[in-house]
Amino acid sequence: MRRLPTLAAAVTTALALLLTGCSGEGDDGADGTIRLSFQSLAWQKESVDANKELVREWNAAHPDIQVDYVQGSWDNVHDQLLTSFEGGEAPDIIHDASDDLADFAYGGYLADLRALLPDRLTRDIPRRSWDTTTFGGGIYGVPFLQEPKVLIANTRILESSGVRIPTPEKPWSWPEFRQVTEKLTKKGTYGVAWPLKEPVSVTLNLGLSAGGQLFHRGADGKVTIRFEEGDRVMPGTVRDQVGADGSASRSALGMGGSDTLPGFFGGKYAMVPLGFSYRQQVVEQAPEGFDWTVLPPPAGSGGLAQGVSPQTLSVAEDSPHKEEAVQFIDFLLRPANMVRLAKGDWMLPTGTEALADPALHTEENGWATGAALARELRPAPAQSVRGYPEWKDKVATPALQEYYSGAIGTGELKKRLVDDGNRVLARYQR
Amino acid sequence: MSLRTGRTARAGQYAALLCYLVFLAFPFLWLISTAFKPARELGSLHPTWIPEDPTLENFRQAFDEQPLLRAAANSLTAAVCAALIAVVIATPMAYVMARHRGRLSTAATGWVVVSQAFPFVLVIIPLFLVLKYLHLINSLWGLILVYVVWSLPFALWMLAGYVRAVPPELEEAAAVDGAGKARILVSVTAPLLAPGIVATALFAFITAWNEFFFALVLLKTPEKQTLPVVLTHFLGAEGVADLGPLAAAAFLATLPSLVLFAIIQKRITGGLTAGAVKH
Numbered sequence: 001m002r003r004l005p006t007l008a009a010a011v012t013t014a015l016a017l018l019l020t021g022c023s024g025e026g027d028d029g030a031d032g033t034i035r036l037s038f039q040s041l042a043w044q045k046e047s048v049d050a051n052k053e054l055v056r057e058w059n060a061a062h063p064d065i066q067v068d069y070v071q072g073s074w075d076n077v078h079d080q081l082l083t084s085f086e087g088g089e090a091p092d093i094i095h096d097a098s099d100d101l102a103d104f105a106y107g108g109y110l111a112d113l114r115a116l117l118p119d120r121l122t123r124d125i126p127r128r129s130w131d132t133t134t135f136g137g138g139i140y141g142v143p144f145l146q147e148p149k150v151l152i153a154n155t156r157i158l159e160s161s162g163v164r165i166p167t168p169e170k171p172w173s174w175p176e177f178r179q180v181t182e183k184l185t186k187k188g189t190y191g192v193a194w195p196l197k198e199p200v201s202v203t204l205n206l207g208l209s210a211g212g213q214l215f216h217r218g219a220d221g222k223v224t225i226r227f228e229e230g231d232r233v234m235p236g237t238v239r240d241q242v243g244a245d246g247s248a249s250r251s252a253l254g255m256g257g258s259d260t261l262p263g264f265f266g267g268k269y270a271m272v273p274l275g276f277s278y279r280q281q282v283v284e285q286a287p288e289g290f291d292w293t294v295l296p297p298p299a300g301s302g303g304l305a306q307g308v309s310p311q312t313l314s315v316a317e318d319s320p321h322k323e324e325a326v327q328f329i330d331f332l333l334r335p336a337n338m339v340r341l342a343k344g345d346w347m348l349p350t351g352t353e354a355l356a357d358p359a360l361h362t363e364e365n366g367w368a369t370g371a372a373l374a375r376e377l378r379p380a381p382a383q384s385v386r387g388y389p390e391w392k393d394k395v396a397t398p399a400l401q402e403y404y405s406g407a408i409g410t411g412e413l414k415k416r417l418v419d420d421g422n423r424v425l426a427r428y429q430r
Numbered sequence: 431m432s433l434r435t436g437r438t439a440r441a442g443q444y445a446a447l448l449c450y451l452v453f454l455a456f457p458f459l460w461l462i463s464t465a466f467k468p469a470r471e472l473g474s475l476h477p478t479w480i481p482e483d484p485t486l487e488n489f490r491q492a493f494d495e496q497p498l499l500r501a502a503a504n505s506l507t508a509a510v511c512a513a514l515i516a517v518v519i520a521t522p523m524a525y526v527m528a529r530h531r532g533r534l535s536t537a538a539t540g541w542v543v544v545s546q547a548f549p550f551v552l553v554i555i556p557l558f559l560v561l562k563y564l565h566l567i568n569s570l571w572g573l574i575l576v577y578v579v580w581s582l583p584f585a586l587w588m589l590a591g592y593v594r595a596v597p598p599e600l601e602e603a604a605a606v607d608g609a610g611k612a613r614i615l616v617s618v619t620a621p622l623l624a625p626g627i628v629a630t631a632l633f634a635f636i637t638a639w640n641e642f643f644f645a646l647v648l649l650k651t652p653e654k655q656t657l658p659v660v661l662t663h664f665l666g667a668e669g670v671a672d673l674g675p676l677a678a679a680a681f682l683a684t685l686p687s688l689v690l691f692a693i694i695q696k697r698i699t700g701g702l703t704a705g706a707v708k709h
Contacts (some may be wrong), residue, residue, distance in 0.1 A: 037650070043666045045495050071652050073662040076643060079551055083647045087558040089567055091650070097667065198668070256669050266475025278670070285473030 034065045034321050036328060039072040039091035041311075044280065047344035054340070058331055065324045067093075078103075085109040090316040092325045098132040098143055099201075099309035102384050105140035111315040112138035116326040121333060121351075129350040132310055132379040141312030144333050145347040147276045148297075148306055148373045149206060150366065151192075155291040157184060157270040168296045168304065168372035174210060174237050177298035181247035184270040193252035193260045193269035194238050199400040200392045202273070204381045205307035207234045210300030214417070215381050222429045223385050225421040227414040233300055235403060236410065243406045253404050265290055273297060276370045277346040283365060294366025296373055304373060307380035310350055348374050387428030395420045458684070464677035465489070472673050488674035489682075492664075495672075497652065498679055501660040506686070508570055508645075508656060509638035512577035516585045516634040517627050519578070524589035525615060529598070539590070542583040550643050558647065568650045576644050581634040588633065592626030593619070628694055636687055657683050 042051045048071070055069045070091055072080070078100055084090040085104065094110075104110050117139070122130075125143060133141035158165065163180045166172045172180060181191025196202060204214060211230030217223050241248035249269060252260055258281060260272045265286055282292055296304055313332070315325040331337070338354035348370055349355050360371050382388040399416040402408045408416075459479070464472065465488055467481040492498060527535050557576060558567070566572030596619055604618045620627075642658040649655050661683060664676035 039650075041667075043663055044672070045491075048495070048663075068651070070650055071655070071663055073646065073659065073665065074667045075662045075665055076646055079554070079643070080647050083554050083558050086555045087562050087567070089558070089562060089650075258670060258673075261473050262475045262477070265473050268475060275668070277666075281473075281670070284469045287470055287473070 032064070034324055036065065036067045036093060036319075036321055036325055037070050037091040038067050038093040038328070039070040039095060041072045041074050041077060041095045042341075042345065043074065044345060047341065050340045050344040054332055054337055058328060065321075065328070067328055081109075085316070085318075088318055090318060092316055092319040092321060093328060094314045094316060096141070096312055096314065097309050098141060098312050099380060099383060101133060101141050101312060101314065102135055102386065102388075104314075105135040105138065106386070109317055110140040111317045111319065111322050112140065113142065113315065113326060114139050116315075116322060117142070118326075118330050121330055124335070124351045124353055126350070126352065128378055129310060132308075132383055133312055133314075135384055141314040142329055142333060143310035143312050143350045144338060145342055145345055146308045146310040146350055146374070146377055147347045148308060148370060148377055149202065149273055150276055150370060150373070151271045151295040151297055152264070152274050152278065152282060152366075153271040153293050153295050154264065154267065154269075155293045157189065157267065158293070161270075166295050168369060171296040171299040171304055174233050174298045174300050178237050178241060178245065178247070181241055181271070182245050185245070185247040189267060190249040190252075190269050191247040192241060192271045192273070193249045193255070193263060194242075194273060194404075195255040195257045195260045196238070196253045196401070196404055197256045197259075198397070199404060200396045201307075201309075201380065203235055203396075203400055206273075206297060207231055208305045208307050208378055208381065209298065209302050210234055211302045213381055215385050223425055225391075225418050225425065227418050230301065232410060235400065235413070237298075239404055239406065242404060250405070253401075261285060271295070276348065276366075279365050280346045294369045296369060304376040305378050306373075306376065307383075308377045309380045309383065311345075311347075348377075385425070387425045390428075391421050391424045395424060461677050461681050461684075464673060465681045467674065469674055488678035491672075492675035492679040492682075495675060496660050496663055496679065498657070498660065498682065500653065501655055501657045502683070502686075504570060504649075504654060505639055505657040505683075508573050508577060509635045511570075511574045512581060512638040513631040513635040515574065515578045516581045517589075517631045520582055520585040520589050520630065521620070521623065521627060522615070524586050525593050525619065527586065528590040528593035539587070542587050545583045554644070554647055557644075561648065567648060568654055570649075570654060573645060573648050573656070574638075576648065577634070577638040577641065580641075580644075581637050585630045585634055588630050589623070589626055592623050592630075595626075596622045632690060632694060635690065639687060 038055065040048075040051045042048045052069055055067050059066050072095065077096060081090065081094065081096070081104065085107070090109070096104075101110065121142065129143040129146070130139060132143050133139055161184050163183055164172075164176075184191035194202075204212075207214065207230065210233030212228070212233065214225055214227065214231050215223050216226055238248065242250050242253065249263070252263070252269070257272075257274045257278055260269060260274075261278075261281060263269050264272050276294075279294065286292065297306065313329045315322050315329070319325055332341070333351065335351055335353035335357070338349040338351045339357045339359060342349040342354065343359065348360070354360075355371060355374055359367075361368050382392070385391075396417060399408070399413055399420075403410075403413040463479055463481060466484040466486075468483055468485045468487060471477070471481060471483065527538060561567050561572045561575070564572070566575065600618055600622075601614050604614045609617065640658060641656075642662070645656040645659050646662075649659065661676065661679055664672040664679065666672075
């Protein structure tokens with residue numbers, strides 16, 4: 001037992017040694033250097049490298065305004081930011097997605113950038129993209145990367161079937177798409193696999209092509225849900241493909257996008273509607289000699305319009321250096337830099353000048369098809385609707401899952417989306 | 431029960447146990463398999479248990495892309511410190527709770543049970559504000575403090591059970607021999623509690639080692655981040671993942687817990703059954 005004090009002393013010493021240097025860091029330097037923290041959600045190696053490289057370039061050129069790169073994570077970013085805002089410890093420059101900004105903007109956590117944004121940046125990004133980060137008249141983020149849904153198709157199956165190959169100029173209509181998937185369906189191969197594990201945003205965003213809107217803002221600013229003819233087209237097509245035609249895989253309905261890739265590579269599905277950035281996984285994982293192509297999604301009365309929630313850069317309201325933070329954003333989003341970020345993430349830039357870069361118009365890996373869709377991208381329909389997250393989780397997700405699987409019909413879907421949905425929204429709009 | 435029926439029942443029990451073990455082992459074995467598969471095998475329609483063309487490329491990429499060693503060192507620091515501090519605090523408290531039954535002790539036990547039901551998101555903002563006041567944001571000290579507070583209720587509950595299993599007669603005999611309270615606790619009770627202390631420390635260690643949300647929120651600079659936070663850097667928006675490197679990194683992250691379990695498994699099992707039977 002005499003060893004106990006010795007042991008306690010050893011443990012205390014070990015703890016002290018382990019924890020040496022554990023304390024937090026300061027903010028601005030004593031020499032007047034401004035220090036900004038930039039929390040980035042970039043996660044693919046090329047994208048992280050591009051971001052870090054740009055931060056290095058900025059720091060080298062601006063010794064008086066130094067930026068610290070902080071690696072964030074898409075997982076739980078909303079809760080993490082909310083806690084940081086509440087605690088007054090948010091990063092100065094915040095990377096997020098536009099559909100996550102509404103609560104932060106209305107909550108007063110983000111700076112209104114209208115008076116801070118340089119003309120060059122304001123002019124370079126189209127109005128429809130700015131609309132995704134405009135809440136109550138203020139602009140609370142700079143939209144810089146966006147991702148349309150495309151059809152990734154097995155070229156061999158497509159060409160051997162003899163169907164017309166669509167282009168952005170002459171896409172398939174929704175009825176034509178249904179016929180094509182029937183034609184592509186053979187023994188052991190479905191025409192299409194819809195990964196609809198999270199069915200709401202896909203349904204709303206692709207629904208815009210047929211004029212579907214679902215959310216309607218009245219003159220009083222209040223939003224109500226209506227389920228009209230255009231809203232039926234996209235979900236109705238999918239349901240018919242799964243139920244009536246058997247041209248869409250029923251088992252894929254519960255899958256996430258990545259889950260469908262093995263079946264796609266194995267020839268089980270001729271086409272998969274996926275986000276544009278999934279091309280990277282196709283490039284990395286496709287078997288040797290697998291021939292694939294990128295096609296535009298089907299078009300309706302609204303043409304190729306589809307909704308997107310761009311990635312954004314915002315400035316914290318509590319940041320003491322808002323002007324410098326916007327200067328850094330402006331640097332990060334110069335056309336050439338925006339191209340680097342877009343290529344790193346396999347996405348499209350929002351900036352007009354960056355989008356015109358020849359590197360984003362090559363046929364290789366479907367860049368040209370994606371770039372041609374960029375002008376058709378609109379704010380996701382529910383972008384600024386308060387109460388949307390609750391409607392999505394409690395009402396729309398289960399209703400659409402049951403509808404796509406054939407458990408309920410169109411009447412019941414409409415009733416639930418509209419009646420139950422408006423009750424939810426009303427609570428947020430009193 | 432006849433001999434034949436007894437054998438059938440035993441065979442059934444073994445079959446059920448085997449199924450359960452397979453069920454438990456499946457995710458881990460699949461993780462190992464995935465960690466050694468090249469990218470093209472990950473996208474195969476007919477996945478195999480044994481990689482056809484095993485590679486260490488995922489491990490190379492994982493280490494190349496993320497500071498895994500530094501993150502592991504941070505996790506280890508936080509988990510070891512949290513476990514040590516938690517048992518040092520919990521042992522005397524558990525003794526008091528177990529030996530001095532009264533309203534206060536019952537209320538404390540009730541509070542311990544209730545506190546386990548609090549979701550993280552409910553406490554994180556007040557906790558963040560307290561740590562900010564203490565200048566412990568972005569500090570491993572702050573994280574360790576949270577882990578200790580978070581694991582303390584269960585550690586207390588667990589250790590109190592072990593204390594109750596130590597016969598009070600032993601302490602009374604030591605008292606008759608002239609030992610004081612502190613001497614009794616250190617010389618008589620503590621050695622008998624050793625298996626329970628080890629089991630409690632292991633619980634606190636694993637809780638801290640695996641914890642993600644507090645670490646995500648409290649640690650800002652890359653140098654401080656722990657392994658679970660760094661693992662999420664292999665995940666993109668909407669659940670897209672860099673599967674091979676993620677599996678390789680996750681496999682490495684499970685190793686310390688496995689090794690620890692392997693080393694002290696016997697002590698835990700002994701501790702769990704200690705005092706269960708009167709001799």
